[in-house]
Amino acid sequence: MSSRASSAPTIIDVAREAGVSIKTVSRVLNREAGVHEQTREQVLAVVAQLKYRPKLSARSLAGARSFLIGLLYYDPSAAFVGGVQKGAAVRCREAGYHLVVESIENEAPDIETQVDRMVAALRPDGMILTPPLCDNPQVLKVLSDSGTPTVLISPGDHDPALLTVRMDDVHAAQEVTQLLIELGHERIGFIRGARDQAASELRYQGFKLAMEAAGLSVDEALVYQGDFTFPSGVAGAHHLLGQKGRPTAVFASNDDMALGVLSAAQRLGLQVPGELSIAGFDDSPAASLVWPPLTTVRQPIEEMARVAVDMLVTPAAGGDEATPGGRVLPHRLVPRDSTAALASRAHRPTAARR
Amino acid sequence: MSSRASSAPTIIDVAREAGVSIKTVSRVLNREAGVHEQTREQVLAVVAQLKYRPKLSARSLAGARSFLIGLLYYDPSAAFVGGVQKGAAVRCREAGYHLVVESIENEAPDIETQVDRMVAALRPDGMILTPPLCDNPQVLKVLSDSGTPTVLISPGDHDPALLTVRMDDVHAAQEVTQLLIELGHERIGFIRGARDQAASELRYQGFKLAMEAAGLSVDEALVYQGDFTFPSGVAGAHHLLGQKGRPTAVFASNDDMALGVLSAAQRLGLQVPGELSIAGFDDSPAASLVWPPLTTVRQPIEEMARVAVDMLVTPAAGGDEATPGGRVLPHRLVPRDSTAALASRAHRPTAARR
DNA sequence: CTGAAAGCGCTTACAG
DNA sequence: CTGAAAGCGCTTACAG
Numbered sequence: 001m002s003s004r005a006s007s008a009p010t011i012i013d014v015a016r017e018a019g020v021s022i023k024t025v026s027r028v029l030n031r032e033a034g035v036h037e038q039t040r041e042q043v044l045a046v047v048a049q050l051k052y053r054p055k056l057s058a059r060s061l062a063g064a065r066s067f068l069i070g071l072l073y074y075d076p077s078a079a080f081v082g083g084v085q086k087g088a089a090v091r092c093r094e095a096g097y098h099l100v101v102e103s104i105e106n107e108a109p110d111i112e113t114q115v116d117r118m119v120a121a122l123r124p125d126g127m128i129l130t131p132p133l134c135d136n137p138q139v140l141k142v143l144s145d146s147g148t149p150t151v152l153i154s155p156g157d158h159d160p161a162l163l164t165v166r167m168d169d170v171h172a173a174q175e176v177t178q179l180l181i182e183l184g185h186e187r188i189g190f191i192r193g194a195r196d197q198a199a200s201e202l203r204y205q206g207f208k209l210a211m212e213a214a215g216l217s218v219d220e221a222l223v224y225q226g227d228f229t230f231p232s233g234v235a236g237a238h239h240l241l242g243q244k245g246r247p248t249a250v251f252a253s254n255d256d257m258a259l260g261v262l263s264a265a266q267r268l269g270l271q272v273p274g275e276l277s278i279a280g281f282d283d284s285p286a287a288s289l290v291w292p293p294l295t296t297v298r299q300p301i302e303e304m305a306r307v308a309v310d311m312l313v314t315p316a317a318g319g320d321e322a323t324p325g326g327r328v329l330p331h332r333l334v335p336r337d338s339t340a341a342l343a344s345r346a347h348r349p350t351a352a353r354r
Numbered sequence: 355m356s357s358r359a360s361s362a363p364t365i366i367d368v369a370r371e372a373g374v375s376i377k378t379v380s381r382v383l384n385r386e387a388g389v390h391e392q393t394r395e396q397v398l399a400v401v402a403q404l405k406y407r408p409k410l411s412a413r414s415l416a417g418a419r420s421f422l423i424g425l426l427y428y429d430p431s432a433a434f435v436g437g438v439q440k441g442a443a444v445r446c447r448e449a450g451y452h453l454v455v456e457s458i459e460n461e462a463p464d465i466e467t468q469v470d471r472m473v474a475a476l477r478p479d480g481m482i483l484t485p486p487l488c489d490n491p492q493v494l495k496v497l498s499d500s501g502t503p504t505v506l507i508s509p510g511d512h513d514p515a516l517l518t519v520r521m522d523d524v525h526a527a528q529e530v531t532q533l534l535i536e537l538g539h540e541r542i543g544f545i546r547g548a549r550d551q552a553a554s555e556l557r558y559q560g561f562k563l564a565m566e567a568a569g570l571s572v573d574e575a576l577v578y579q580g581d582f583t584f585p586s587g588v589a590g591a592h593h594l595l596g597q598k599g600r601p602t603a604v605f606a607s608n609d610d611m612a613l614g615v616l617s618a619a620q621r622l623g624l625q626v627p628g629e630l631s632i633a634g635f636d637d638s639p640a641a642s643l644v645w646p647p648l649t650t651v652r653q654p655i656e657e658m659a660r661v662a663v664d665m666l667v668t669p670a671a672g673g674d675e676a677t678p679g680g681r682v683l684p685h686r687l688v689p690r691d692s693t694a695a696l697a698s699r700a701h702r703p704t705a706a707r708r
Numbered sequence: 709c710t711g712a713a714a715g716c717g718c719t720t721a722c723a724g
Numbered sequence: 725c726t727g728a729a730a731g732c733g734c735t736t737a738c739a740g
Contacts, residue, residue, distance in 0.1 A: 010733055022735095023736095
């Protein structure tokens with residue numbers, strides 16, 4: 001079937017044809033300095049003519065690098081993982097690396113074995129972890145024991161020595177809250193995310209900070225504990241909207257829950273945004289597909305993944321002055337039609353309230 | 355940083371400790387027959403004690419297999435690719451393989467170089483292609499020239515010698531159409547998918563077959579050419595619902611477009627499903643998140659990916675009697691609330707019309 | 709600026 | 725049932 005598989009040219013073929021040693025071919029291919037320009041061109045010409053491509057397994061076995069980056073994820077959101085994957089895969093290709101993807105369960109009893117097997121077999125030059133795996137101590141332990149450089153995307157509390165990439169969840173949540181406040185809303189419901197994810201707490205903090213800055217009190221009765229799923233958004237909506245002094249706006253910690261709120265509101269016959277404003281977080285694909293489209297925050301997912309690969313491939317790319325091994329990427333508030341000024345009330349800037 | 359990296363045990367360490375040759379260790383690890391049970395257990399004990407894991411690059415360089423499966427995709431739908439990825443990654447791990455994912459642009463001018471580079475560097479034991487890449491002649495050419503076994507997921511017309519996995523788009527579309535017909539709908543609008551994707555034509559054929567089987571004519575004015583995107587669903591809805599004898603139901607070739615129809619209908623003030631029934635295709639995550647939830651067809655995405663890996667890893671797994679290299683996986687009609695019986699008309703089974 | 713030698717850690721024939 | 729030797733195709737020191 002693959003009769004030509006055996007005829008693939010090796011570095012020896014190239015060296016012979018170019019009249020140089022294999023070491024020189026290696027130098028040219030790895031862009032090492034100190035090769036006569038004429039020699040370089042000659043080698044490159046033969047490489048092109050023979051369509052020579054170095055074999056990764058040989059490079060990996062002989063050298064110190066595997067040219068492999070591992071990405072570990074445990075599903076939750078297809079949109080999030082998909083974005084990370086695309087950003088990472090593209091950057092890997094640009095850098096001459098390849099992305100090996102493994103899906104592992106966060107609660108699997110043999111999770112350490114799974115991770116260890118992957119790392120020991122592949123010897124990746126680096127690993128990228130997404131939530132909630134990036135906060136899993138067992139996984140982190142295995143990786144650190146193996147000496148594999150690791151980048152955490154949007155982690156919670158973590159060893160400050162580790163490389164991280166994230167966005168500013170607190171500030172983003174503040175901005176969303178401020179938007180609602182500026183639209184005249186005072187009774188704003190909040191739906192928290194899953195307890196075991198770091199972003200949940202950060203977004204809640206942002207909400208509280210913005211409320212307090214505007215001189216508004218956070219009514220505990222208007223805070224619901226969700227878990228980032230659509231159904232928990234529905235449940236949260238029923239809880240919040242069933243109150244005596246019900247909120248005129250609801251800020252859900254992610255889009256899936258906001259969609260649940262939207263669905264519940266429509267079933268309850270509430271006009272959105274006329275009678276209820278709704279805001280989410282993530283800017284998931286569905287957020288712009290529903291009606292009315294959701295006001296939300298765009299997470300720089302693909303960019304975070306690109307940066308993660310950069311940190312692994314070009315160690316110099318890691319960190320900035322503030323947090324040595326950490327990078328914080330900019331987000332963007334995305335106002336859409338699910339939020340509007342409070343019906344029949346004047347627009348009241350928050351500054352005037354102090 | 356990784357001081358212990360150099361101390362990773364090799365097959366030689368295991369052989370020495372177990373008092374056997376490296377060949378015997380290799381036999382045990384590869385489950386080759388003909389090893390004394392006692393020897394086998396002794397080797398396994400040492401392997402466990404030393405936490406020995408064979409290095410993939412060495413196995414790959416020395417042997418005929420790389421234990422790598424490549425997955426090539428060009429985004430379109432995050433949900434589809436995400437499902438394929440998960441199914442493939444899980445099955446790979448079970449089989450001791452690893453999944454290398456590459457995202458390439460279907461229209462990139464250097465697409466052949468990109469694919470060739472990946473295949474030549476990795477020497478994967480097999481490749482999996484998703485639409486639209488599985489119908490890209492240039493990509494298929496490079497892979498066939500390299501002798502890399504390839505499985506196409508949901509391809510269009512293809513070389514019958516190639517391995518394929520798909521669902522029955524024609525039949526599934528027939529079922530959706532029948533459901534609408536059984537609900538009493540006669541004027542049914544249809545929105546076609548992207549011209550360059552094979553599934554578009556297949557689903558349209560299914561629609562026509564069901565209409566004809568029920569003795570209903572397909573009104574060309576009620577067929578709109580979409581492109582699988584949300585906006586084209588909105589445009590299709592405006593086109594179809596603006597007609598004199600407008601349809602009482604719309605069947606969109608995928609969920610994204612169906613969501614567009616839903617959005618447009620709600621803006622036009624039409625009750626769904628009271629005044630308009632809507633059906634989609636895919637059972638994307640958003641389909642069950644909107645209100646009303648969408649009637650659709652569940653594609654067996656993860657299963658298709660698992661089977662694809664199986665065909666590559668266990669050659670015997672490929673094909674069934676009907677189509678030698680092809681496997682057709684079962685789908686499932688998912689009736690939800692976006693479709694309902696035609697208002698104020700009796701339920702009329704299609705059989706009675708003939 | 710260039711090269712000869714050794715070696716990475718396994719599997720593949722081949723022997724016994 | 726088991727093993728000694730060769731070799732996969734590169735990179736790494738080390739020389740010159």
